[in-house]
Amino acid sequence: MHRFANPTRFLKLISALQPWAMGVSVLCLAAGLYFALIVSPADYQQSETVRIMYVHVPASWMAMFCYSAMAGASAVGLIWRHLTAFVVARATAPIGAAFTFLALATGSLWGKPMWGTWWVWDARLTSVLILLFLYLGYMALEGAFDDRSRGARAAAILAIVGAVNVPIIKFSVDWWNTLHQPASVVKIDGPAIHSSMLTPLLLMAMGYTAFxxxxxxxRVRAEFNDARIQALRLRQTEA
Amino acid sequence: MDFNTFIDMGGYGAFIWPSYGLSALVLVAILWQSRARLKRSGAELERLRHKDDVQEDRP
Amino acid sequence: MSPLFALIARDIRLAVRQGADSMMVIVFFVLVVVLFPLGIGPEPAILARVAAGVIWVAALLAAMLSMDRLYQSDHEDGSLELLVLSPLPLELQFLAKAAAHWLTTGLPLIIAAPLLGVFLNMRAEGFGVLLAALALGTPSLSLIGGVGAALSLGARRSGVLLSLLVLPLFIPVLIFGVSAVDASLTGLGAKAQLLILGGLLLGAAALTPWAGAAALRQAAE
Incomplete structure (x- = not known):
């Protein structure tokens, strides 16, 4: 990991990986959509609305994955003072916020026909809403300082503090009785859903992750560009 | 399967299509914004570097 | 006197000398609560139903309002640098600061709360639990808010930013604080909720000093 604290090496790595991420993402999403909308059957209980699952569940996974990535990168940045890690955390925040928003919005669109309401104040929905606020707080704090590195470090501490929310989200459906259904894919004794539904779900999840x-x-490449622009401007005003 | 039953989705089309549409919209928006930012910063960087070279070439 | 208590005493002395701060928080607290009967109508049954929630929300807002001053003056006059350099561990200083904040805002809020319960027509059985829940919950608010205050030091528009950072983290305290009162009013007993509030306080007391001290250290850099 320390090898990639060097920005040049890291940039080279991500520039090489980017086409692969793009390819995997486009392929998986195309195949996933085909399976999700055409091949997979309707659920006997939830009928056609089960198709919302294929965009809702991956978005929720990514909401938590991105937060964990952001908090992990923040911790690396604070502990080893790797500026590259802060850049990764900063680039992750808006993507995570977008996934969290999508998880809430598609969940709402699924809740209306299934539960008869757009929104309930149960533990799962509330904790995901808090997650969205944590992302927004992170981005606000990160941009609120004239000194960029001060903002990066302050926001990193916030990201780590907010990480207590991630296990709460994960286990909220098990700890409290809620309308939200418990996990049916990530379980110790194997997934509880049929393979005809698991295929599109996993394809979409892979597509979202690659995306x-x-x-x-x-975003990381743009951040590095911005840093170089700032350095060049500084040099030119000094010259 | 004809087109209308596909759009109707057993009566739930009004919920299913917006959730797919919104997901596509948000993901494309963030992708487009990120790429635009990269392009803009890349162009700006080129411009500054060019200016830098010109300055250094001066006697 | 140990340096820890000296620090608490200094903060309280500063708060008392400025006097207005603590008083203003209480007036704000009462005002917010008074807005509700005027906003949702004076129906006693409705007010009694929402009383605990209204008092808790007002307490969160009041606690947050006084939060951004916690380190601001120390940051501006440079005493923060001295505190960071002092031999007393910064984590303990953070706890001392939070304790001082609680004594000057949390405690007055608890004292004013029964009066507001009367205003909102809260049933008499709920008062004891409301006070117990506030006593367990408001110190957590001071601790969590302290981290937010340390993080937003020197930021642009730090007041609004602080509320954006801190209010989401206050939500668990709010949820269990209100449900404690509701449970006792419906005769279920509030023991579980009070235990959770106590647990939140212990967790906050154990974890926030590290985050707060880290934030203060890099604010003073």
Whole structure:
């Protein structure tokens, strides 16, 4: 890992990986959509609305994955003072916020026909809403300082503090009785859903994950460009 | 399967299509914004570097 | 006097000398609560139903309002650098600061709460639990808010930013604080909720000093 603390090496790595992330993402999403909308059957209980699952569940996974990545990168940045890690965390935040928003919005669109309401204040929904606020707080704090590195470090501490929310989200459906159904894929005794539904779900999840890396790589490269622009401007005003 | 039953989705099309549409919209938006940013910063960097070279070439 | 208590005493002395701060928080607290009967109508049954929630939300807002001053003046006049350099561990200083904040805002809020319960027509059985829940919950608010205050030191528009950072983290305290009162009013007993509030306080007391001290250290750099 320390090898890639060097920005040049890291940039080279992500520039090489970016086409792969893009390819995997586009292929998996195309195949996933085909299976999700055409091949997979309707659920006997939830009928056609089960198709919302294929965009809702991957978005929720990614909401938590991105937060974990952001908090992990923040911890690496604080402990080893790797500036590259802060850049990864900063690039991850808006993507994670987008996934969290999608998880809430598609969940709402699924809740209306299934539960008869757009929103309930149960533990799962509330904790995901808090996650969205944590992302927004992270981005606000990160951009609120004239000194960029001060903002990066302050936001990193916030990301780590907010990480207590991630296990709460994960286990909220087991700890409290809620309308939200418990996990049916990630279980110790194997997934509880049929393979005809598991295939599109996993394809979409892989597509979303690759999409995250794709966009994150693009954002990291833009961040590095910005840093260089700032350095050049500084040099030119001094010259 | 004809087109209308596909759009109707057993009466739930009004919920299913917006959730797919919104997902596509948000993901494409963030991708587009990120790429635009990369392009803009890349162009700006080129411009500054060029200016830098010109300055250094001066006697 | 040990340096820890000296620090708490200094903060309280500063708060008392500025006097207005603590008073303003209480007036704000009462005002917010008074807005509710005017906003949702004076129906006693409705007010009694929402009383605990309204008092808790007002307490969160009041606690947050006084939060951004916690390190601001120390940051501006440079005493923060001295505190960071002092031999007393910064984690303990963070706890001392939070304790001082609680004594000057949390405690007055608890004292004012029964009066507001009367305003909102809360049933008499709920008062004891409301006070117990506030006593267990408001110190957590001071601790969590302290981290937010340390993080937003020197930021642009730090007041609004602080509320954005801290209010989401206050939500667990709010949820269990309100449900403690509701449970006792429906005769279920509030022991579980009070235990959770106590657990949140212990967790906050154990974890926030590290985050707060890290934030202060890099604010003073």
């Amino acid at each position: 995250y890396f794709w966009v994150m790589f693009v």
